[in-house]
Amino acid sequence: MASSQDIVRIGSYLISIGLVLVVAGFFLSTIQGGSGEFGGLVLIGPIPIAFGSSPEITTSMLYVGLLMFIIYLFIRRKM
Numbered sequence: 001m002a003s004s005q006d007i008v009r010i011g012s013y014l015i016s017i018g019l020v021l022v023v024a025g026f027f028l029s030t031i032q033g034g035s036g037e038f039g040g041l042v043l044i045g046p047i048p049i050a051f052g053s054s055p056e057i058t059t060s061m062l063y064v065g066l067l068m069f070i071i072y073l074f075i076r077r078k079m
Contacts (some may be wrong), residue, residue, distance in 0.1 A: 041065045046072045
């Protein structure tokens, strides 16, 4: 069983890796000179709110949010 310190350490690593990936993606997009599409997902509690620069990206973000919501429901039901 993982202790709370281990969980905090793993969470910190995941946040750091995510931040590095976002920054690297921004710089690679800038270097290539392309105008890429963007999208995002905001979770307010378990409710997903999706946004994006095109309908395809927004739909993809909504699917990711719904998947996260379903996973949340399964985890909550197990507890």
